[in-house]
Amino acid sequence: MRLYDTATRSVREFVPLREDEVSIYHCGLTVQASPHLGHIRKEVVFDVLRRWLQHKGFTVKVVANVTDIDDKILQKSAENGEDWFALAYRFERELHDAYASLGCIPPTYEPRATGHVPEMLELTQQLIDAGHAYVAPDGSGDVYFDVMSWPRYGELSGMKVDEMEPAADADPRGKRDPRDFALWKGHKQGEPETASWPSPWGRGRPGWHLECSAMAGKYLGDTFDxxxxxxxxxFPHHENELAQSAAAGRGFARYWMHNAWVTMAGEKMSKSLGNTALVSEVTKAYDPRAVRFFLLSPHYRSTIEFSPADEETRGSLAEAEKAITRIDTFVRRAAEFTDAGRAAAVPTDNPHYAAFAAAMDDDLGTPAAVAALFEAIRAGNQALASGDRKATLSQFLAVSSMLDVLGLDPGAPEWAHGASGDDLTPVVDGLVGALLEQRSAARAAKDWAAADAIRDTLAGLGLKITDTPDGAKWSLEN
Structure with missing residues (x-):
């Protein structure tokens, strides 16, 4: 399997630290507002990566943090007249609802920043002792990472120090260099006392970058995959994480993966810019599985444009819903025809599955993988039409395996909780089935006009009727 490594700016063969286990850390949200599609794309991307690695036989340990203490959280809670921890918890729960609504498996562990202050203090002291951090001389209680003390600074982003803008996370008066970044922020007048912890440098709270380094190290070790x-x-978050972790003697991440933005009108989707599409709203307007399909179909390093006012976007989501219907129609019909169970072995000799696997092994190439999925569905529909049970079973098992990896299997437990809204499939099946029974009765009575009228009505709705020895079957027109 090959992955694009942001650090080396190249596609590299992925070889995990351990033969049978992969460790992944991905930065969770700063829970200061409701999650939007830009946030949740990351959850979908790494959920697909996790599923593929598990499909290949690895045990996958995923740690994704929650930043529940931050300048913006304090600012917004003060504006709302709300306790900062209550605001953070409220939006943390919305985050969980959002990724569950799109069928994402929860992380192995989801640590909160506020629960790991001792580890952050320890890392900060290590950096001070190593000469890579210093306590601000102005009595503020701030502690900064000394960028100029670390020659490798900029290696992840490829930027040179003299090209970087100064960090904007603290008053520059206590810094040796305006680009130094905060490891620890001294408690300020007017901030809640509950938003500070005791430290050797006075009461305060951790800097954003420090949080992730400490939590990744605690749960995945000094070096992880x-x-x-x-x-x-x-930049600057991951660049700073890498610098402080490496300066403390930790190997840290061996591969770096970054997904592209979801944009609106060509701009990054952002809470601060106000151009967001909340997951909770989009999944009311569209089938959540279609929204997931919309997010995973482009390559993870490609930008996705989304705008409620954009006809192209609305068309893409509508097409995604049609794609989900095509998937579900084939799965239902093939399962009925073959009596196949989903526990059967993966058909590695199936050419469409082989194409899917090759695409997924090539830097998580979901566009080609999705194309292979629909080639298998097309071949499966042809096998159904010809009554070839063996060929139908092969395509059914291939499609089932692909859907499991993509997180789109309609029968999977993550979709059983009802987060996708009212499931209309049984209703549609029942209505179409009733019409087909009427058509069968009309044919038996040789009332060809009535039988043809029912067939034409269903065809006008985009349904294809196939008469088989086991009775009439319906499917969506391809």
Whole structure:
């Protein structure tokens, strides 16, 4: 399997630290507002990666943090007249609802920043002792990473120090260099006392970058396989994580993966810009499985354009819903025809599955993988039409395996909780089935006009009727 490594800017063969286990850390949200599609794309991308690695036989350990203490959280909670921890918890629960609504498997563990202050203090002291951090001399209690003390700074982003803008996370008066970034922020007048912890440098709270380094190290060790997140985190967040971890003597991440943005009108989807599409709203307007399909179909390093006012986007989501219907129609019909169980072995000799696997092994190439999925569905529909049970079974098992990897299997437990809204499939099946029974009765009575009228009505709705020895079957026209 090959993955594009942001650090080396190349596609590299992925070889995990351990033969049978892969460790992944990806940065979770700062829970200061409701999650939008830009946030949740990362969850979908790394959910597909996890599923593919598990499909290949690896045990996958996924740690994704929650940043529940931050300048913006304090600011917004003060504006709302709400306790900062209550606001953070409210939006944390919305995050969980959002990724569950799109069928994402929860992380192996999801640590909160506020629960790991001791580990952050320890890492900060290690950096001070190593000469890579210093306590601000202005009595503020701030502690900064000394960028100029670390010659490798900029290796992840490819930027040179003299090209970087100064960090904007603290008053520059206590810094040796304006590009130094905060490891620890001294408690300020007017901030809630509950938003600070005791430290050797006075009461305060951790800096954003410090949080992830400490939590990744605690749960995945000094060195782990993959660190990921949105491309907007590459600099400064991931650059700073790498610098402080490596300066403390940790190997840290061996591979770096970053997914591209979801944009609106060509701009990054952002809470601060106000151009967001909330997951909770989009999944009311569209089938959540179609929204997931919309997010995973492009390559993870390709930008996705989304806008409620954009006819092209609305068309893409509508097409995604049609794609889901095509998938479900084939799965239902093939399962009925073959009496196949989903526990059967993966058909590695199936050419469409082989194409799918090759695409997934090539830097998580979902566009080609999705194309292979629909080639298998097309071949399966042809096998159904000809009554070839063996060929139908092969395509059914191939499609089932692909859907499991993509997180789109309609029978999977993650879709059973009802997050996708009211499932109309049984209703549609019942209505179409009743009409087909009427058509069968009309044919038996040689009332050809009535039988043809029912067939034409269903055809006008985009349904194809196939008469088989086991009775009439219906499917969507391809």
């Amino acid at each position: 993959i660190h990921g997140g949105g491309i907007d985190l590459r």
